[in-house]
Amino acid sequence: MIRDIGVIFRREMGAYFNSPIAYIFIIVFLVLTSGFYVNGFFLAGTADMRDFFDSLPLFLIFFIPALTMRLWAEEQRMGTFELLMTLPMRPLAIVLGKYLASLAFFGIALASTLTIPLTLAWIGDPDLGAILCGYIGAFLLGGLYLAIGICVSGFFRDQIAAFILTLLACFFFFLAGTQFVAALLDGWVPGFGTFLQEGFGLTAHFEGIQRGVLGLNNIIFFVLFSAVFITLNTLSLEGRKY
Amino acid sequence: MIEVRGVTKSYGTTVALKDVTFSVQRNEILGFLGPNGAGKSTAMKIITTYLAPDSGTVTVDGIDVTKDPLAVRTRIGYLPEIAPLYADMRVLDYLEFVAKARGLIGVKLHERLEWVYDATSVRDVLYKDVSELSKGYRQRVGLAQALVHDPDVLILDEPTSGLDPRQIIGIRNLIRSLSKTKTIIFSSHILAEISAVTDRIAIIHEGRIVADGLAHELREGARKVNRTIVELARADGDAGPALRAIPGVSAVDRMNHGTGAYLVSSPLERDVRPEINDLARSRGWVLLELHTETPTLEEAFIELTGKEASA
Numbered sequence: 001m002i003r004d005i006g007v008i009f010r011r012e013m014g015a016y017f018n019s020p021i022a023y024i025f026i027i028v029f030l031v032l033t034s035g036f037y038v039n040g041f042f043l044a045g046t047a048d049m050r051d052f053f054d055s056l057p058l059f060l061i062f063f064i065p066a067l068t069m070r071l072w073a074e075e076q077r078m079g080t081f082e083l084l085m086t087l088p089m090r091p092l093a094i095v096l097g098k099y100l101a102s103l104a105f106f107g108i109a110l111a112s113t114l115t116i117p118l119t120l121a122w123i124g125d126p127d128l129g130a131i132l133c134g135y136i137g138a139f140l141l142g143g144l145y146l147a148i149g150i151c152v153s154g155f156f157r158d159q160i161a162a163f164i165l166t167l168l169a170c171f172f173f174f175l176a177g178t179q180f181v182a183a184l185l186d187g188w189v190p191g192f193g194t195f196l197q198e199g200f201g202l203t204a205h206f207e208g209i210q211r212g213v214l215g216l217n218n219i220i221f222f223v224l225f226s227a228v229f230i231t232l233n234t235l236s237l238e239g240r241k242y
Numbered sequence: 243m244i245e246v247r248g249v250t251k252s253y254g255t256t257v258a259l260k261d262v263t264f265s266v267q268r269n270e271i272l273g274f275l276g277p278n279g280a281g282k283s284t285a286m287k288i289i290t291t292y293l294a295p296d297s298g299t300v301t302v303d304g305i306d307v308t309k310d311p312l313a314v315r316t317r318i319g320y321l322p323e324i325a326p327l328y329a330d331m332r333v334l335d336y337l338e339f340v341a342k343a344r345g346l347i348g349v350k351l352h353e354r355l356e357w358v359y360d361a362t363s364v365r366d367v368l369y370k371d372v373s374e375l376s377k378g379y380r381q382r383v384g385l386a387q388a389l390v391h392d393p394d395v396l397i398l399d400e401p402t403s404g405l406d407p408r409q410i411i412g413i414r415n416l417i418r419s420l421s422k423t424k425t426i427i428f429s430s431h432i433l434a435e436i437s438a439v440t441d442r443i444a445i446i447h448e449g450r451i452v453a454d455g456l457a458h459e460l461r462e463g464a465r466k467v468n469r470t471i472v473e474l475a476r477a478d479g480d481a482g483p484a485l486r487a488i489p490g491v492s493a494v495d496r497m498n499h500g501t502g503a504y505l506v507s508s509p510l511e512r513d514v515r516p517e518i519n520d521l522a523r524s525r526g527w528v529l530l531e532l533h534t535e536t537p538t539l540e541e542a543f544i545e546l547t548g549k550e551a552s553a
């Protein structure tokens with residue numbers, strides 16, 4: 001099982017870096033996130049990364065679907081889906097191999113923004129603990145979006161459809177967690193907005209981690225929902241035969 | 243060994259396979275013949291565990307494909323209709339990926355890769371990107387991935403499509419040599435392709451197996467009447483009525499108008515050649531040609547698939 005995951009993982013990592021996707025993605029991600037951050041940084045004049053992490057949940061809603069939309073659609077298009085499904089591997093191993101590769105790739109993109117805290121440490125005295133927590137939160141957040149993306153991609157042969165639906169699904173998790181939407185829904189159906197916010201909203205959990213509260217419940221939220229979508233993807237692969 | 247028993251498979255409301263039963267022994271090649279869309283690929287996808295049958299059972303070396311698909315997959319090498327290649331990889335990396343995914347490691351991995359480069363003649367393109375390959379090379383790399391782990395069972399869906407005649411002969415020879423130790427099913431919609439490789443043919447049409455047997459049996463089975471070809475010279479005018487008058491002759495058709503050739507039909511068990519010879523002598527005609535036509539596999543194929551279509 002571990003060996004199978006490794007074989008798929010290496011092939012997927014190769015796919016990212018053998019094509020221009022990886023380089024374009026990292027450059028655009030870096031330019032946009034740092035650009036927006038630096039803009040506010042000079043206005044506020046404080047050595048923290050608050051604004052950077054605050055904007056991530058929204059930024060990633062657009063970036064992650066672009067990364068995941070091809071994960072299964074491309075296999076279908078090239079005919080390699082049939083090869084994967086007839087390899088002596090459990091579907092879970094294949095899904096995990098693909099997922100972990102996308103997570104590793106996202107990790108690399110995220111790590112490329114480490115120039116920001118390095119600059120901060122050089123010119124000021126930032127709270128490095130808070131920044132580390134922010135990065136852990138961002139990694140978990142990306143992990144959840146990627147799991148949603150790989151799952152949605154499994155249902156669609158068309159990349160554009162996979163992109164849009166992943167975007168909407170991620171947006172749901174984002175919106176459900178905002179105070180504004182929760183209050184609005186509560187106004188229509190009392191308790192419903194709060195229920196969505198507590199059950200599905202990622203904002204509170206992400207902000208919690210970012211503030212330095214690594215709390216188990218916050219981590220479990222991201223890991224659990226990621227696991228749910230990975231399982232769904234695996235089940236859809238097994239059910240496809242019938 | 244592959245055993246398919248009473249397999250039915252539908253896609254939505256379209257029935258792709260209806261109660262299909264056949265088996266292939268070890269050291270045997272089964273040529274799977276049928277028009278496009280007849281169900282060949284569906285049957286192969288079920289054997290390779292890519293799809294599950296709606297009903298019926300399929301076993302590979304005694305293992306049920308729905309109960310232990312992983313064990314079946316380790317035994318099978320599969321070339322789908324479209325060679326499953328990653329366009330972004332080099333041929334070398336691609337084959338190594340498949341070999342590792344198939345569980346090969348160390349010396350064995352290296353040995354099998356070396357073997358397969360030569361067996362499928364892909365050595366010249368090892369360092370090329372898959373996306374740069376011609377159709378013929380794509381097909382051969384596809385075949386290489388199916389062979390790399392030395393499987394006991396080979397399922398090849400149209401393995402020779404897109405190859406030039408020289409390459410086709412190479413692949414045919416390879417398949418024949420592999421059959422000494424393996425169970426092989428290969429499909430084609432071209433009869434000549436199948437009869438060049440194997441004698442055992444199953445014809446599939448509209449989801450049913452309409453014939454399963456050796457080539458000569460199928461030929462004989464298709465023959466409904468005896469057809470004798472006669473070519474005469476110096477026959478004054480039309481020899482037709484005289485031929486028609488021979489007892490047992492059911493029809494006489496003039497072939498290639500203008501020449502003295504006729505097609506004489508008679509019941510299967512009735513050979514009218516001696517009478518035709520006698521007739522020609524008595525009338526002073528010269529017999530240029532006299533032979534009973536051997537039915538072709540093509541006729542058998544059209545007979546079988548045509549009959550089913552109208553039924």
